[in-house]
Amino acid sequence: MTAATTETGRVLGVDGCREGWVGVAPDPDGPRAYVAADLRTLVRLAEQDGPVVRVGVDIPVGLADSGWRAADTLVRAALGPRRASLFATPVRAALEATDHAAGVLLSRAASDAGFSIQAWGLRGKVREVDRLVRDGEDRVREVHPELSFTTMAGHPARHPKKTWAGQRERVALLDAAGIRLDALTGATGSAGPDDVVDAAAAAWTARRLAAGTAVSLPDPPELLPHGLHAAVWA
Incomplete structure (x- = not known):
C-alpha cells in the first residue's frame, strides 16, 4: 500500500535508546536530533523547532x-540476511504479564509459540x-530501520549494523538520500551511533x-483490535 496523503x-524518525528515545528530524538545513525519556516529550521537543506532521x-x-x-512475518522475509533484527511482536496479553515466563505461557496459549527475552525487553516501549x-x-507510524535501508538500497544491507562496515554502509545510504549525519545538530544524549543511524532511517520513511x-x-x-492497523512502512 502506498501512503495516500x-x-x-x-x-521525525525515532528509535529507542538507553535514555528513552532519540529522534532525528531531516530538516532542509541539516538533520537535527532530540532525546527524551518518553515519546510524547520527544515529539514536543521537536515541535519547538516547527510543527511535526508525521x-x-x-x-x-x-x-x-x-x-x-502479518507485518512481522512479511518484514522478516523481506530482510533476508538481516531478518534477525526484527523480533516478532507478542500478543497484547503477553505484554501485560508480570514477567517473561508468564508472558510466554500466555503467548503459547494465544499463538502456539513463546517469544524471546529480547522482545520482552521492548515491552515498556511497546506499551508506551x-x-x-x-x-x-x-501521526505515529511503525517503521523498521532495516526495512528502510533495504528499500533505499534495493536489497538488504550487506553488513550487520553494529559493525564498522555496517555503519559506513548505512550512513552512505542516508547521505545519498539527503540526510547527512555529518551535519547533525541537537542533542543525542547517551544514544549510541547505531541508535542515531536507525532514527535517521526512520526519518527517511517518515518523510x-x-x-x-x-x-x-x-x-x-x-x-x-481497538481500531488500530498494523503495518511496517518504508
Whole structure:
C-alpha cells in the first residue's frame, strides 16, 4: 500500500535508546536530533523547532489478541540476511504479564509459540506507544530501520549494523538520500551511533509517509483490535 496523503511540514524518525528515545528530524538545513525519556516529550521537543506532521517509530504499532502479526512475518522475509533484527511482536496479553515466563505461557496459549527475552525487553516501549496511539496520536507510524535501508538500497544491507562496515554502509545510504549525519545538530544524549543511524532511517520513511510515497507491509495494513492497523512502512 502506498501512503495516500501528501503533507507539508517537518517529520521525525525515532528509535529507542538507553535514555528513552532519540529522534532525528531531516530538516532542509541539516538533520537535527532530540532525546527524551518518553515519546510524547520527544515529539514536543521537536515541535519547538516547527510543527511535526508525521512520526516514524521503530516499535510495533498495533497489537494482536491472538496469532502473529502479518507485518512481522512479511518484514522478516523481506530482510533476508538481516531478518534477525526484527523480533516478532507478542500478543497484547503477553505484554501485560508480570514477567517473561508468564508472558510466554500466555503467548503459547494465544499463538502456539513463546517469544524471546529480547522482545520482552521492548515491552515498556511497546506499551508506551500503544497508549499514545490509543489516546489519539494519529501521526505515529511503525517503521523498521532495516526495512528502510533495504528499500533505499534495493536489497538488504550487506553488513550487520553494529559493525564498522555496517555503519559506513548505512550512513552512505542516508547521505545519498539527503540526510547527512555529518551535519547533525541537537542533542543525542547517551544514544549510541547505531541508535542515531536507525532514527535517521526512520526519518527517511517518515518523510516518504508525508510525501505519500511510502509503502506498507502488509498491503493493506492489518486491522487489529481497538481500531488500530498494523503495518511496517518504508
